[in-house]
Amino acid sequence: MPSFVWATGITVGAQSTVSPSLVELGRDGVPWFVAVLVATGVLKLFGALIGIGLTRPRGSRISRLLVLCGGGAATLLTWHGGLFVVHGVLVEAGAVSVEPDLAGLTAWYLYLWGPWFTVGGLAFAASTALYVRRHDDRGRLRLYGASGALGALVLSVASTATGIG
Incomplete structure (x- = not known):
């Protein structure tokens, strides 16, 4: 890696x-x-x-952890990739400017990193949804998935707003 x-x-x-x-x-x-x-x-x-x-059935405790983390990963990756794509589109359209030493990186973030993160997030979302669909306690698992997604969104928005992420 x-x-x-x-x-x-x-x-x-x-x-x-x-x-x-x-x-x-x-x-x-x-x-x-x-x-x-x-x-x-x-x-x-x-x-x-x-x-x-997320590819194998697990016990209830592990299932809850998997769904919580799967929902969080789906949100973080999709949000992160979406920010890269939106920022790249704005730079390419001339609506936002970047420092000259970063201008060459815009295309990488717009055409590679942004879509890569977004597709990864959507894959986690699909995997988590399929995992939940295969279990009897779907209602409880959906709550864990939503909690993971909401927690990840709050963390990501806070880090973006503070300039950390």
Whole structure:
């Protein structure tokens, strides 16, 4: 996974697709940024486990956790990708300007990263919905899925509003 590789200071593939300031933080091994990269890598692995878990029937406790996380992942990924696409469209249309060193990245975020995150979010949504549909306690599981989605949306909106995400 790129997050773990970039955490070592190797920024192969990042120079043309990620903000130069982020590439520099990774290359310089800034401790807090390395921690963010490692945490991101761990979250990606956790997401993979959730995705795999949604393919098999589980006990009620695990099912609730899977649906909670699946709803959250669906919301975070779709929202994140949607923001990339909307921002890219606004930049390409000339409605929003970006710093010159970031202008070359707009197409990457508009045509690759945004759609990639959005499709991932929709895949999590579909997987979670199919998982819920196969269980007897659908009502309770839907509540967990909605809670995960709402929690993820609140977290994402708060981080976007504060400039963190």
